[in-house]
Amino acid sequence: MSSQSAPYAATLPRSSSLDQVAGLEPAMAGVENAAVFEETRRMVDGSAHVPLLPAYLQETYWWAYLHPNAVWFFERQWLVNLILWGNFAELRDAALAEMGESIDGTILQVACVYGNFTERLVQRLTPTGRLDVVDVAPVQLENLKAKLNGAPRIGVHHQDSTDLRFADASYDCVVVFFLLHEQPEAARIQTIAQALRVVKPGGKVIFVDYHRPDGVNPFRYVMIPILKSLEPFAMDLWNKDIADWLPASVSPVSIDKQTFFGGLYQKVVITR
Numbered sequence: 001m002s003s004q005s006a007p008y009a010a011t012l013p014r015s016s017s018l019d020q021v022a023g024l025e026p027a028m029a030g031v032e033n034a035a036v037f038e039e040t041r042r043m044v045d046g047s048a049h050v051p052l053l054p055a056y057l058q059e060t061y062w063w064a065y066l067h068p069n070a071v072w073f074f075e076r077q078w079l080v081n082l083i084l085w086g087n088f089a090e091l092r093d094a095a096l097a098e099m100g101e102s103i104d105g106t107i108l109q110v111a112c113v114y115g116n117f118t119e120r121l122v123q124r125l126t127p128t129g130r131l132d133v134v135d136v137a138p139v140q141l142e143n144l145k146a147k148l149n150g151a152p153r154i155g156v157h158h159q160d161s162t163d164l165r166f167a168d169a170s171y172d173c174v175v176v177f178f179l180l181h182e183q184p185e186a187a188r189i190q191t192i193a194q195a196l197r198v199v200k201p202g203g204k205v206i207f208v209d210y211h212r213p214d215g216v217n218p219f220r221y222v223m224i225p226i227l228k229s230l231e232p233f234a235m236d237l238w239n240k241d242i243a244d245w246l247p248a249s250v251s252p253v254s255i256d257k258q259t260f261f262g263g264l265y266q267k268v269v270i271t272r
């Protein structure tokens, strides 16, 4: 299990908006969540751990996730759907379908998502199911808590995907929705390794993200300048398979890839 700090973590000064929320502790909705979180902290290092904002988030994605107006601007269902060329619902539902119509057991969502992804996941939770969500940006966790409006059996945790504080094999399923393309390769490799570490043997890790479009897909030519200017790490997902970044020590039971919208998007399900 890795518990070392992310080597690329930022040392840039925080903006004043972040200072306002920098003291945020991992928050929980529901009494049982507190118990689970305390147990988690004891298992890893026995102390509170507050992650730094990664450099790529501050330098490349500040406008999308950290700026004081980012949540106000982007937290609109129609806008997140537009950004995905109308494919948000299909991609969301493809990820949820992997968990089933009713979701039991323990689910980890790695990083918040604008739009109703998490709300739809929560609607499927059975009375014995529970969801933990991590994000490295406190403002995103605050936004998620507002969206979930006190729904039970949900833990909201201030953590870095590259250095999860949960025990090995502690989740039945882990979902990573459009995070990998935002990360530099070193962070992406660690995120994938951590997701595989915390999922139980036989459990699924579900990735949904960008992918290289088919040669005849006109969006291929539209997306190249968009991604190169706004999302500089995203082209990695055009050039390599997610399976290429798996740790050598992991031998999954299966790796299933499905593409969408002429290949521009992919869902990869790794069964541990």
Ligand SMILES: C[S@@+](CC[C@H](N)C(=O)[O-])C[C@H]1O[C@@H](n2cnc3c(N)ncnc32)[C@H](O)[C@@H]1O
Pocket (backbone or CB within 6 Å): 054, 057, 065, 080, 110, 111, 112, 113, 114, 115, 134, 135, 136, 137, 140, 159, 160, 161, 162, 177, 178, 179, 182
């Ligand atoms: C999962 S992606 C989702 C992007 C997607 N386009 C959407 O609709 O929101 C964005 C989230 O990832 C979070 N994030 C980025 N790097 C992270 C990291 N290393 N650990 C945890 N969360 C991270 C950001 O703070 C942001 O809330």
